[in-house]
Amino acid sequence: MLALMQSIRVALAQLAPSLGELDRNLQRHHELLEQARAEKADLVVFPELGLTGYQLQDLAAEVSLRLDDPRLTALAAATTGLSAVVSFVEESADHRLFIAAALLEDGELVHVHRKLFLPTYGLFDERRFFAAGDLLRAVPSRLGVGLGIGICEDFWHLTVPQLLALDGAQILINVSSSPGRDLAATNEVGLGTATSWRTLMRTYAQLTTSFVVFCNRVGVDESISFWGGSEVIAPTGAALLSAPLYDEGLFSVDIAPADIRRERIGLPLLRDERPELQLRELARIIAERAGLAHDTTSEPGAEPGLDVAPGDRVPHPIGFRRGADRAADR
Amino acid sequence: MTSPVAFDLPPELAIDTDIARRVIADFIRGQLRQAGFERTVLGLSGGIDSALVAYLTAEAIGPDRLLCVLMPYRTSSPASRSDAEEVVRRLGTASELVDISPMVDGYFGPDTDASPLRRGNFMARMRMSALYDRSVTWGGLVVGTGNKTESLIGYTTVFGDSACAFNPIGDLYKSQVRQLAAAMGVPGSIIAKAPSADLWPDQTDEGEGGFSYPELDRLLFWRIDKRRSIDEVVALGFERALVERVDKMVAGAEFKRQVPPIAKLGPRTAGVDYLYPRRRPGSARE
Numbered sequence: 136m137l138a139l140m141q142s143i144r145v146a147l148a149q150l151a152p153s154l155g156e157l158d159r160n161l162q163r164h165h166e167l168l169e170q171a172r173a174e175k176a177d178l179v180v181f182p183e184l185g186l187t188g189y190q191l192q193d194l195a196a197e198v199s200l201r202l203d204d205p206r207l208t209a210l211a212a213a214t215t216g217l218s219a220v221v222s223f224v225e226e227s228a229d230h231r232l233f234i235a236a237a238l239l240e241d242g243e244l245v246h247v248h249r250k251l252f253l254p255t256y257g258l259f260d261e262r263r264f265f266a267a268g269d270l271l272r273a274v275p276s277r278l279g280v281g282l283g284i285g286i287c288e289d290f291w292h293l294t295v296p297q298l299l300a301l302d303g304a305q306i307l308i309n310v311s312s313s314p315g316r317d318l319a320a321t322n323e324v325g326l327g328t329a330t331s332w333r334t335l336m337r338t339y340a341q342l343t344t345s346f347v348v349f350c351n352r353v354g355v356d357e358s359i360s361f362w363g364g365s366e367v368i369a370p371t372g373a374a375l376l377s378a379p380l381y382d383e384g385l386f387s388v389d390i391a392p393a394d395i396r397r398e399r400i401g402l403p404l405l406r407d408e409r410p411e412l413q414l415r416e417l418a419r420i421i422a423e424r425a426g427l428a429h430d431t432t433s434e435p436g437a438e439p440g441l442d443v444a445p446g447d448r449v450p451h452p453i454g455f456r457r458g459a460d461r462a463a464d465r
Numbered sequence: 466m467t468s469p470v471a472f473d474l475p476p477e478l479a480i481d482t483d484i485a486r487r488v489i490a491d492f493i494r495g496q497l498r499q500a501g502f503e504r505t506v507l508g509l510s511g512g513i514d515s516a517l518v519a520y521l522t523a524e525a526i527g528p529d530r531l532l533c534v535l536m537p538y539r540t541s542s543p544a545s546r547s548d549a550e551e552v553v554r555r556l557g558t559a560s561e562l563v564d565i566s567p568m569v570d571g572y573f574g575p576d577t578d579a580s581p582l583r584r585g586n587f588m589a590r591m592r593m594s595a596l597y598d599r600s601v602t603w604g605g606l607v608v609g610t611g612n613k614t615e616s617l618i619g620y621t622t623v624f625g626d627s628a629c630a631f632n633p634i635g636d637l638y639k640s641q642v643r644q645l646a647a648a649m650g651v652p653g654s655i656i657a658k659a660p661s662a663d664l665w666p667d668q669t670d671e672g673e674g675g676f677s678y679p680e681l682d683r684l685l686f687w688r689i690d691k692r693r694s695i696d697e698v699v700a701l702g703f704e705r706a707l708v709e710r711v712d713k714m715v716a717g718a719e720f721k722r723q724v725p726p727i728a729k730l731g732p733r734t735a736g737v738d739y740l741y742p743r744r745r746p747g748s749a750r751e
Contacts, residue, residue: 154499155742155745191742192741192742193740194742318480318485318488319479319480320479320480321476321479355492355496357744360491381484
């Protein structure tokens with residue numbers, strides 16, 4: 136087991152990828168890795184689809200990388216003495232396209248997370264162009280702590296940060312391409328999207344008593360502007376670093392892994408989680424939804440798997456064997 | 466400091482103008498970079514929408530890279546023209562005057578029966594033609610100046626004033642255009658005057674439409690952005706007759722907001738199952 140580092144310098148590469156320009160973005164990643172190394176960073180986090188840009192549509196298949204692609208190997212090779220999270224379109228051997236984030240450490244690609252939740256509503260259309268991942272794993276790291284990686288929408292589902300923490304992650308990393316919207320002046324920072332994300336990230340940090348590292352891109356794809364505002368949140372829920380909105384740059388902060396232990400001893404929420412309870416209740420809910428068990432919240436008379444009972448049967452047309460039916464009813 | 470300009474801003478429509486300026490400036494620069502252009506051109510009417518876009522564009526890329534084209538018709542209000550000239554003077558942009566009277570009169574000739582609708586639409590399309598021609602001579606992209614309110618209710622001429630390469634203010638309601646214009650120091654006289662298509666003397670949008678912009682903006686905001694039902698907005702205090710009339714205008718203008726449909730015949734059809742970003746590698750002008 137690796138010794139716990141006294142302090143981990145986290146660098147957030149809040150960059151503006153060029154849409155569809157893989158080579159140009161690769162070069163930018165190499166430059167920022169060098170800069171982070173010069174600034175003595177231990178962990179460098181790049182945003183979702185930082186190697187390709189977000190609004191790809193049919194370009195997705197033209198910028199996809201297999202995990203054995205030499206360009207990815209070369210990028211991994213640039214991480215000697217570093218940990219880095221980079222994101223790209225991954226093409227599997229059976230030619231499915233995933234939005235992926237890879238953990239690169241000491242020259243090797245050590246872990247890949249495929250985006251689990253693909254938003255396909257509102258301004259999002261991801262399910263049309265991408266396959267959804269099926270795996271969620273916390274991963275040990277050369278940093279001496281477990282890492283849990285999610286991509287953007289993955290952290291809009293409670294299960295993801297929770298499962299990652301239960302699986303041993305102590306630093307939750309979310310890489311995002313979050314489009315800014317809702318400029319209502321009443322919002323905390325003048326941007327509804329930023330307010331929502333800040334609320335979520337602080338909540339996850341507190342409930343999982345973990346560090347949360349959020350790296351969101353900037354720049355413009357078509358109509359959409361990405362708002363940046365990347366953050367590092369302590370296990371107490373306090374923000375240690377809040378990068379500016381919309382500015383490109385590499386932003387760093389030092390975090391102390393000892394804070395994780397302190398918080399988890401003082402506030403043992405993770406100790407008190409009840410995964411077996413969840414599993415039991417989830418098994419019941421799944422069976423009820425599938426019509427394999429009685430649904431306790433459905434209306435009386437509802438068919439298995441449906442929660443609403445059909446309305447009263449439409450009465451016979453006036454005069455049609457009315458008297459005979461009545462007689463039969465009695 | 467600019468003196469405060471009085472205008473009615475419904476509180477739920479108030480935006481963070483600093484963020485709006487930042488987003489729009491990045492948007493304008495991004496559109497130009499991806500298209501391989503460095504300059505822009507827009508039609509400056511003397512009204513608030515095009516004045517605001519001139520200010521936003523000048524802020525994003527500098528006034529020397531913006532050409533403002535003034536395109537009056539012979540009956541256009543002289544006040545509009547002097548307001549437009551004031552914007553050009555304050556920003557220090559290049560400007561050109563294109564009198565569209567000969568084009569319009571040459572087409573309609575002695576046909577004095579042509580309705581204001583026909584004449585107005587034709588003028589809007591002549592201005593579009595002139596702008597796209599100046600786009601070549603100036604070497605700049607045409608910046609759109611239509612706002613969200615007029616787009617939603619269809620108070621635009623299809624292939625006329627709505628034609629552009631990109632639009633920085635198309636997601637801002639008229640009230641928000643006023644708020645942003647005030648924050649940027651657009652001349653107060655332009656912000657304060659009644660919006661008008663300036664097709665005949667004393668024409669105003671609000672007079673013609675039978676609504677006030679703050680009221681219409683609020684209604685559209687609740688109906689569309691906040692997904693409230695007709696009954697719910699009536700409960701908010703809007704008259705049912707107005708709600709139903711505006712709903713009909715919005716539905717009737719759907720065609721103006723979308724690319725015309727292509728009959729699907731082949732394996733891949735633009736806009737249906739051939740879906741690329743407007744600007745992608747290789748699409749920028751060399």
